[in-house]
Amino acid sequence: MLEGCKTAQERWGGVHDIIDRWLEQRRQLIELSVYLRERGEFTPTDTPKILNVCEMLMDYVSAGHFTVYEQLALEAKEFHDDGAVVLLRELLPLIDSSTEVAIEFNDKYDTKEHCNAQLEALPFSLQALMLVMAERFQHEDKLIEELHEAHSEKSA
Template identity: 85%
Template structure:
């Protein structure tokens, strides 16, 4: 039994690092989003900052889907936690819908030409994106709390 605990701690301890890095990405994304929302009016000189936001947004969403959620699902399966797997199945479709909004935002503003053509609509797009991402962060926090934190107690 002690050996299994050691193995679990070694195996799932790395998930802490993945989540920590991902949450740092989230913090940077939120800061960039707030900075741009507070600008109000935009000119073509703002394009690099908007493109940087798009890059952060896509990176954050990708790490969630292809790294964090996958690790949380594996952890739930290994701990035979049916409740956690049910929660994951419930929340992932809601998170997926926010991914679509994030990708649409990226597609709309990811290049210099796209940005410059739609600068007037950017404040509204940023507001809508902020609302959607706040929902996403809430769902992600619930996943982390219910899936990972519950299992980390078992590995400690």
Template identity: 70%
Template sequence: MLERCKSAQERWGGVHTLIDRWLQQRRTLIETYIRLRERGEFTPTDTPNIQLFAEMLVDYVSVGHFEIYEQLAHEAKDFHNDEALKLLHELLPEIQSTTEIVLEFDDKYGTKEQCNSLLEELPFSLQALAVVMAERFGYEDRLIEELHEAHSEKSA
């Protein structure tokens, strides 16, 4: 997952500053996930880090929904790229379903009391979350790639 993130930054970095920052946010999110996953067993002393990760997840998906996808739609319209708009409308429901899982994770682990009561479940929740987020990153990469190709063609 981290290698795919690096690859996305290399391929699309510089296309748009907002997207660059978002891809960096994704990378930080993945690195934080990896550190958590490597912990194995969790204790209440891990709760602040778990809560921070849950907050980072919500921040990441919020930027996607309220900034990035909107920006991609505007750019697709500006470049008269109906295919990119079509792809955006096809993938948004898929992306939304991953957002719901992120919000469920935040509901479970976002508060100290709730998080502490579910520490035994956390490794399983992290594993399931990794699958969902990898799916989401794939959808997002497709959207960025479609838009990037449109920009490259128009610029050439």
């Protein structure tokens, strides 16, 4: 029995590190996005920071879909008795819709040429992106809280 607990801790303990790194990516993305939003007007000298937001955004979204959500889904299946799979099915479509918005933003500003051609629209695009991402962050936080934190307590 003790061996099973140790194995569960080893098995799911690594998820903490994955989530921690992912949330750090989120923090950096938010900080840079807020910095840019507060600038208001943009010039071509801002392009590297805008391109950095695009890269960070795509890295964050990809890590969510291809690493974090997969780990949470594995935990949900492992602890299938608590309704976690239902929560995943409920929240993932909501998160997916924000992914589309993130991809559209990236496609609009992902190159120097794209970015410089649309600098006037950037404040509005950035504001719209941040609103959608704020909702996404709430859904992701609920997934982490309801799935991972509950499962961490059970596996401890």
